[in-house]
Amino acid sequence: MTMTMTVNGSPVSLPHDARVSLLDLVREHLHLPGTKKGCNQGACGACTVLVDGERILSCLALAVQFEGRSVTTIEGVGTPGALHPLQAAFIEHDGFQCGYCTPGQICSAIGMAQEIRRGVPSHVTADLAAPDIAPTRDELRERMSGNLCRCGTHNGIIDAIAEIVSADVLLPEPAQ
Amino acid sequence: MRPFRYSRAVDVADAVRLAGSPGARYLGGGTNLVDLMRETIEQPDALVDVTAMPGEIEETPEGGLLIGAAVRNTALAEHPAVRTRYPVLSRAIVAGASAQIRNMATLGGNLLQRTRCAYFYDNHGSRCNKRQPGQGCDALEGFHRNHAILGASAACIAVHPSDMAVALAALDAVVHLQGRNGSVRSLPVTDLHRLPGERPDVDTLLEPGELITAIELPPLPATLRSTYRKVRDRSSYAFALVSVAAVLDIADGEIRDVRIALGGVAHKPWRATRAESVLRGGSGTAAAFAAAADAELAEARPLPGNAFKIELARRTIVAVLRELAGDSA
Numbered sequence: 298m299t300m301t302m303t304v305n306g307s308p309v310s311l312p313h314d315a316r317v318s319l320l321d322l323v324r325e326h327l328h329l330p331g332t333k334k335g336c337n338q339g340a341c342g343a344c345t346v347l348v349d350g351e352r353i354l355s356c357l358a359l360a361v362q363f364e365g366r367s368v369t370t371i372e373g374v375g376t377p378g379a380l381h382p383l384q385a386a387f388i389e390h391d392g393f394q395c396g397y398c399t400p401g402q403i404c405s406a407i408g409m410a411q412e413i414r415r416g417v418p419s420h421v422t423a424d425l426a427a428p429d430i431a432p433t434r435d436e437l438r439e440r441m442s443g444n445l446c447r448c449g450t451h452n453g454i455i456d457a458i459a460e461i462v463s464a465d466v467l468l469p470e471p472a473q
Numbered sequence: 474m475r476p477f478r479y480s481r482a483v484d485v486a487d488a489v490r491l492a493g494s495p496g497a498r499y500l501g502g503g504t505n506l507v508d509l510m511r512e513t514i515e516q517p518d519a520l521v522d523v524t525a526m527p528g529e530i531e532e533t534p535e536g537g538l539l540i541g542a543a544v545r546n547t548a549l550a551e552h553p554a555v556r557t558r559y560p561v562l563s564r565a566i567v568a569g570a571s572a573q574i575r576n577m578a579t580l581g582g583n584l585l586q587r588t589r590c591a592y593f594y595d596n597h598g599s600r601c602n603k604r605q606p607g608q609g610c611d612a613l614e615g616f617h618r619n620h621a622i623l624g625a626s627a628a629c630i631a632v633h634p635s636d637m638a639v640a641l642a643a644l645d646a647v648v649h650l651q652g653r654n655g656s657v658r659s660l661p662v663t664d665l666h667r668l669p670g671e672r673p674d675v676d677t678l679l680e681p682g683e684l685i686t687a688i689e690l691p692p693l694p695a696t697l698r699s700t701y702r703k704v705r706d707r708s709s710y711a712f713a714l715v716s717v718a719a720v721l722d723i724a725d726g727e728i729r730d731v732r733i734a735l736g737g738v739a740h741k742p743w744r745a746t747r748a749e750s751v752l753r754g755g756s757g758t759a760a761a762f763a764a765a766a767d768a769e770l771a772e773a774r775p776l777p778g779n780a781f782k783i784e785l786a787r788r789t790i791v792a793v794l795r796e797l798a799g800d801s802a
């Protein structure tokens with residue numbers, strides 16, 4: 298029996314060679330080049346994807362670890378004709394320059410919005426017992442610290458995310 | 474990366490059976506092991522994925538918590554019982570790595586992550602006794618700003634990188650283990666990791682093939698306050714230069730109980746027992762806190778590049794204890 302997972306809603310069989318990372322599966326085997334390889338060692342966040350709605354680093358994981366799981370890459374978040382509201386907000390607020398970190402930033406921010414809604418605390422959350430977390434700029438910056446931008450567009454990125462998080466926009470279901 | 478067999482354990486018995494061969498290793502989130510395999514520093518021939526093992530976060534009859542080894546770092550930090558009763562643990566977890574990594578990392582994997590010493594990572598360019606016993610240590614005369622000031626040896630000055638483990642040390646957590654032959658035992662978390670001595674290649678006191686099945690947190694009296702403070706070169710997504718986990722019970726200015734653990738200073742989470750015995754039963758004043766820190770750090774043996782950590786640790790210990798003592802200090 299071949300092991301499978303879904304990527305952007307489509308079933309995908311897992312690689313026979315267990316050494317293949319989730320990142321290489323997506324980019325090299327499935328030819329979905331939106332997810333980027335920055336450092337390949339967990340330090341930059343360019344490879345961030347969503348697995349069952351949670352943000353993870355696809356470079357630090359083996360594809361076989363995700364049997365039965367549902368992976369969403371930037372290609373499943375929006376398309377040029379149908380942008381996700383966060384993608385539109387990145388354009389509006391100049392949240393990128395070269396664009397290399399952008400797919401990771403956007404997947405990360407979508408996962409982050411769910412974490413805030415769920416009440417996951419961060420390093421800057423003052424009251425750990427409080428049921429609700431206000432998405433202040435300090436909270437957004439701390440929660441996005443795993444995504445680096447070499448072009449230094451962080452202010453635009455936080456502006457774009459702040460707009461969407463306060464509007465409470467959920468991740469649309471990936472296209473089937 | 475060297476080829477390996479991959480399998481997924483359904484429960485503890487399955488995991489120890491699948492990992493029965495000498496070259497097998499357990500796989501948690503993979504955030505440390507996969508990286509080290511890519512660098513060929515780790516070369517297992519079989520990986521046993523333990524993330525599907527059952528085991529959640531449960532209340533113990535004594536009023537503590539029992540946490541399965543596969544519980545993800547985020548799930549532990551966000552759990553209401555941890556946030557309200559063991560804030561030091563939530564704070565330590567969210568001070569570590571990034572949100573993406575915490576979503577992947579498991580409790581067992583976090584405890585057993587290996588050092589981030591740059592010479593250990595530089596597989597083909599540097600000498601490292603931890604990677605290659607007997608080879609020598611390039612950190613001693615190299616860039617050792619991040620390295621150990623307590624409990625190090627002439628063979629190794631690497632530090633243990635985990636934030637979470639420092640909080641667990643201050644909480645007197647207990648590690649539950651199961652061996653290859655099915656034998657079960659438990660260890661205080663402070664006895665899980667060892668000092669480097671002549672064998673820096675051995676990080677822990679685990680037997681070959683031994684699996685961490687759970688961590689138990691003893692109950693904490695409601696009068697106890699706890700927190701974690703981490704000092705690092707940038708304000709997020711960086712390893713600790715020094716960190717302090719502390720638990721304090723103080724009434725009418727008198728210290729009834731105190732537990733302090735330090736991160737970023739030693740080959741293992743460093744329980745500051747000398748400082749604790751100076752403080753226990755005494756008064757919770759800023760002067761007492763400073764005397765306690767000095768007592769602990771009297772044993773420090775720094776190198777030219779990391780001597781600053783002594784003063785940094787001293788000040789951080791005092792600041793954390795003052796914060797916990799609040800108006801009583």
Ligand SMILES: Cc1cc2nc3c(=O)[nH]c(=O)nc-3n(C[C@H](O)[C@H](O)[C@H](O)COP(=O)(O)OP(=O)(O)OC[C@H]3O[C@@H](n4cnc5c(N)ncnc54)[C@H](O)[C@@H]3O)c2cc1C
Nearest residue numbers: 339501502503504505506569570579581582583635636685
């Ligand atoms: C860029 C970056 C920054 C980071 N910053 C920090 C930081 O600031 N603070 C911090 O604390 N950490 C930091 N980390 C490290 C991170 O916390 C660890 O990589 C993570 O906790 C490891 O957990 P894992 O489940 O992925 O372990 P894995 O990589 O899966 O495993 C690690 C080790 O544990 C063993 N293992 C796993 N589970 C078990 C078990 N149940 N029983 C026995 N053995 C087991 C494995 O065999 C392996 O040897 C950082 C990592 C990266 C990549």
Ligand code: FES
Nearest residue numbers: 335336337342356
């Ligand atoms: S490519 Fe994965 S974190 Fe940089």
Ligand code: FES
Nearest residue numbers: 394396446447448
């Ligand atoms: S836009 Fe260039 S790296 Fe972020």
